[in-house]
Amino acid sequence: MKRPTIADIARRAGVTKSTVSFALNGRPGVSEATRARILDIAREMGWQPSRTARALSGGRAGVLGLVVDRPARTLGVEPFYMQLISGIEAELSSRDTALLLQVTDDAGAQEATYRCWWAERRVDGVFLVDLRVDDERTKVLAELGMPAIVVGGPHGLGGLPGLWNDEIAPVRAVLEYLVALGHRRIARVAGLPGLWHTVMRDEAFERIARELGVTPSGGTADYTGDAAARVTRRLLASSAPPTAIVYDNDVMAVAGLGVAAEMNIRVPDRLSIVAWDDSVLCRLVHPPLTAVGLDIAAYGAEVARRLADLAAGRPVTSACHATAVLSPRGSTGPVR
Amino acid sequence: MKRPTIADIARRAGVTKSTVSFALNGRPGVSEATRARILDIAREMGWQPSRTARALSGGRAGVLGLVVDRPARTLGVEPFYMQLISGIEAELSSRDTALLLQVTDDAGAQEATYRCWWAERRVDGVFLVDLRVDDERTKVLAELGMPAIVVGGPHGLGGLPGLWNDEIAPVRAVLEYLVALGHRRIARVAGLPGLWHTVMRDEAFERIARELGVTPSGGTADYTGDAAARVTRRLLASSAPPTAIVYDNDVMAVAGLGVAAEMNIRVPDRLSIVAWDDSVLCRLVHPPLTAVGLDIAAYGAEVARRLADLAAGRPVTSACHATAVLSPRGSTGPVR
């Protein structure tokens, strides 16, 4: 009960392997009658092409890779990646391409993973996420000549194409919204320093805040609730505490809300909270969090589309994908 | 600048491909001197075996598959899967095996995916998660003769080995804990009906509650915050509302906490909340949630180990992996 191969089909059809291959792939050089007969036999025998054989012969693995290096615990609770992955998946599955996932705790191992995957021809290309400023990985990928797309990063990094989102406009939207509510002391709890979008937002926040006559303050955390809680406690315990805090992801914002509850600071009466990375998490808590978000699954799909094109040899340009929009909910209100 | 193949090594070493293959795989039939020379050359040329070639020749893909069919939005916020995946990953990467992931919204497509993967020899085996009672998938897998392990299900399903956790003892632990705090009206918000562990917990909850003289109540939700919130509102609005609610996952428990806040019901003063599936999410909110949990990453690693063994042809038995433990935190307290 072995699975059928094209050789089996060829034998049954009384032709050769190559004819079968041509017929099954819809290429010219086979008469319609023969083609129909071959297709019938293939269907009847339940033939499916062997991925590995195709990959070996065609030189393409039909697999794209994604390395995520955040500790498992952090990763689990942060919706961003799962949404991105599911968006990528949706696009790839329609293209008959698979996603190879690697979850690491070690940033250094990532480069090694890329080298290994490429050397083994295990993947046709990779998604580069969590781009840092002066990211070494872009150089490695460029050097390897490995198709790669920078998810959330600018163009021109080692010549790799990127797909990013507008990080400036949402910062302005959030600040103008808070200012309109009367807030003048606004803090920002930033995510991992060194990440490209963190730097972008930091810079925009500082600049636009001053422009709007707001006193910016803030701190840095690593996207975990614990770190965000520490920063939030410090901010709220200061002599001139902020009346609004903007968090760089949803997890930290929820943690901030928890700290407010713990300190008996009512939200939004005495403190407004805004989350980046809108997700169900924001609507899970009470009050629901005002958040800046976009359709991450759609973003993932677009990124996947571009990387697939790139891996297939088609040229891909860099682009800005979308601008996150602000969804006001219960966690923000006029300053007392 | 092509990557080196064993043929290149053979040419440089003045031997044949087969000798190189034997040398590189540590098989007998090659003199130590020749072996050392070949290994040197291979290292110098930066040779890496081609996955696809190995897979084609050896008949093994070096890939294990996981199909998760929950909508992207739900999945993203639920830490369980990411932790499981990262545990699986950790184990597999040390075995030089990859994880193929498919995220579906459609339960029906899952069976097709298995068939396709197996026909294309894309994977050597699959993880079967979210086991339902009378699950059709076990039959399909058994029929295909595809190595598979049931994650969180009993033994004997179509002969597939399983690795599950003790679902009974934690139910007893939670109920005894709540009873000791004086609770007599305890509700349970169950997860997706039809899932094996939901049924197990339902049954255990009912039985042990009666045994302890507790009036059980409850409802069913689909693991989403929205559904859990609806059920919670109904429970709390009833004439004899529960003094404690046990939720089948962390996301629903957080939603329940939100509903309590929205209804001005103080936790734990007037309502105690217990979450299954402990995760950072439980410690993110205020008060932090009392939860029943276990090391899911370790569970994933053990499951991966077993499936890898199975795919390699080694016999694997079913087993109970662990018993979740109760971590009391701020969301539970003595009944008023």
Added chain:
DNA sequence: CCTCTCAGGAAAACCGGTTAAGTGAGCGCC
């Protein structure tokens, strides 16, 4: 000195496809 044995390595088949090159029949055209 002849044979037997066996290690070390060569040759070739194989896995399941793709693809370039070759072949023979049928046909139109001058």
Added chain:
DNA sequence: GGCGCTCACTTAACCGGTTTTCCTGAGAGG
């Protein structure tokens, strides 16, 4: 009638490994 052309298909090489079979030469033993 011969030439060239196209069509439909065959032959054979190739992808990069693994594995089986076969060959050769050296050393041991009688």
